[in-house]
Amino acid sequence: MKKVIYSSVLVVLLATSATAMAGDMSGMNHADMQNMGHASTAMKGHKAEGVLNSIDLANLKINLTHGPVKSLGWPGMTMNFSIKDAAILKGIQPGQKVAFEIVKEAPKKFYVSKITALK
Ligand SMILES: [Cu+2]
Known part of the structure; x- marks a missing residue:
């Protein structure tokens, strides 16, 4: 009788821990996938075209009027x-039409990684 009780407790414990592990694992996999997605988005340059309006070298900022991205x-x-x-601005003057790439490094945080003058 005692043996039966112990083994059923063991079964419940095993079932509980198996469920918990499965839950953790699927959570981890999901998080990994999301992180991977974010990482690849962050690495990717979004191509855009526009006009370079001004350059603020002291603050490493540029102003661009761009088309839809x-x-x-x-x-x-x-x-x-x-x-x-x-x-990256070498040879480019304000007022020029440019092609450039936007990189998302964090939510709502973007920088221009490449810029070339269009002729
Ligand atoms: Cu914009």
Whole structure:
């Protein structure tokens, strides 16, 4: 009789821990997948075209009027962007038409990684 009780307690414990583990694992997998998705989004440059309005080298900021950016779901607009390296602006003057790439590094945080003059 005692043996039966112990084994049924063991079964319940095993079942409980198995369920908990399955829950944790699916949670982890889901989180990993989300992180991977975010990482690949962060790495990807969103291609856009527009006009370079101004350059603020001291603050590593540029102002661009860009067309719609489909991959980000953005309409056309005029906005400031950060840049990481002033060297990407070499040979580009304010007022020029440009093609550029926008990188999302965090939610609502974008920078321009590449910019080339359009002729
Ligand atoms: Cu914009």
